[in-house]
Amino acid sequence: xxxxxESILDYLVSSVNxxxxxxxxxxxxxxxxxxxxxxxEQLAVSLYANQESVQQRVGGKADRVLTVQFNVFTRGxxxxxxxxxTVAILVSTLMSDIRLGGxxxxxxxxxxxxxxxxxxxxxxxxxxxxxxxxxITSASDLSA
Amino acid sequence: MSLSSDLxxxxxxxxxxxxxxxETALVLLDTPDSVGNLQGLEIISxxxxxTFPSSAFLALDEGDSITVSGKSYKCRAVKAVDxxxxxxxxxxxx
Numbered sequence: 076x077x078x079x080x081e082s083i084l085d086y087l088v089s090s091v092n093x094x095x096x097x098x099x100x101x102x103x104x105x106x107x108x109x110x111x112x113x114x115x116e117q118l119a120v121s122l123y124a125n126q127e128s129v130q131q132r133v134g135g136k137a138d139r140v141l142t143v144q145f146n147v148f149t150r151g152x153x154x155x156x157x158x159x160x161t162v163a164i165l166v167s168t169l170m171s172d173i174r175l176g177g178x179x180x181x182x183x184x185x186x187x188x189x190x191x192x193x194x195x196x197x198x199x200x201x202x203x204x205x206x207x208x209x210x211i212t213s214a215s216d217l218s219a
Numbered sequence: 220m221s222l223s224s225d226l227x228x229x230x231x232x233x234x235x236x237x238x239x240x241x242e243t244a245l246v247l248l249d250t251p252d253s254v255g256n257l258q259g260l261e262i263i264s265x266x267x268x269x270t271f272p273s274s275a276f277l278a279l280d281e282g283d284s285i286t287v288s289g290k291s292y293k294c295r296a297v298k299a300v301d302x303x304x305x306x307x308x309x310x311x312x313x
Contacts, residue, residue: 111261148257196264
């Protein structure tokens with residue numbers, strides 16, 4: 076049985092994909108992307124699980140805080156401006172559903188950073204949006 | 220024969236036609252892909268660079284439109300190389 080963490084990550088991919096489609100954004104979220112961004116890709120969204128902290132509770136429960144990061148890659152002039160609509164959808168989707176369909180206790184947006192580069196023929200950038208997701212599991216069973 | 224007139228031979232075999240405003244000249248076009256890295260992710264880009272006699276396109280500068288081998292590009296930057304008789308222009312597809 077999948078862990079709650081995995082269920083949360085799957086839920087994020089599904090809900091953000093639905094929101095991107097509804098928002099007219101031609102991209103879908105890829106988990107933990109390791110393949111290169113192709114030269115014809117203008118926009119790509121990736122989700123990474125960065126880390127998780129755990130605090131043991133009495134009674135056999137564990138409070139967990141999962142930090143996830145969405146990377147929004149855009150290619151073109153002013154890549155940060157090109158990423159703006161996608162970043163807005165990410166934040167809106169997660170912060171309007173902070174229980175993540177009952178999988179989590181809360182979601183907090185913790186920040187956005189931008190990284191740019193310029194190759195000979197074009198500009199591109201990545202906007203990284205991070206969230207902390209609090210949830211509870213059994214101390215001995217990640218799926219419960 | 221002067222050094223500058225010898226330059227024409229550099230472009231006669233492999234040169235392609237380029238037009239900027241009213242000027243047309245033979246240029247060397249290179250279109251390699253480059254690989255960058257952001258946030259640990261490799262990013263592939265299609266580059267376009269022309270080498271041309273500096274005297275051919277004296278006014279070519281950032282933001283200008285140029286046609287190379289029938290394809291339209293925007294100029295991102297121009298720099299003279301070595302003794303200045305040749306220049307390189309970095310292009311992106313328009």
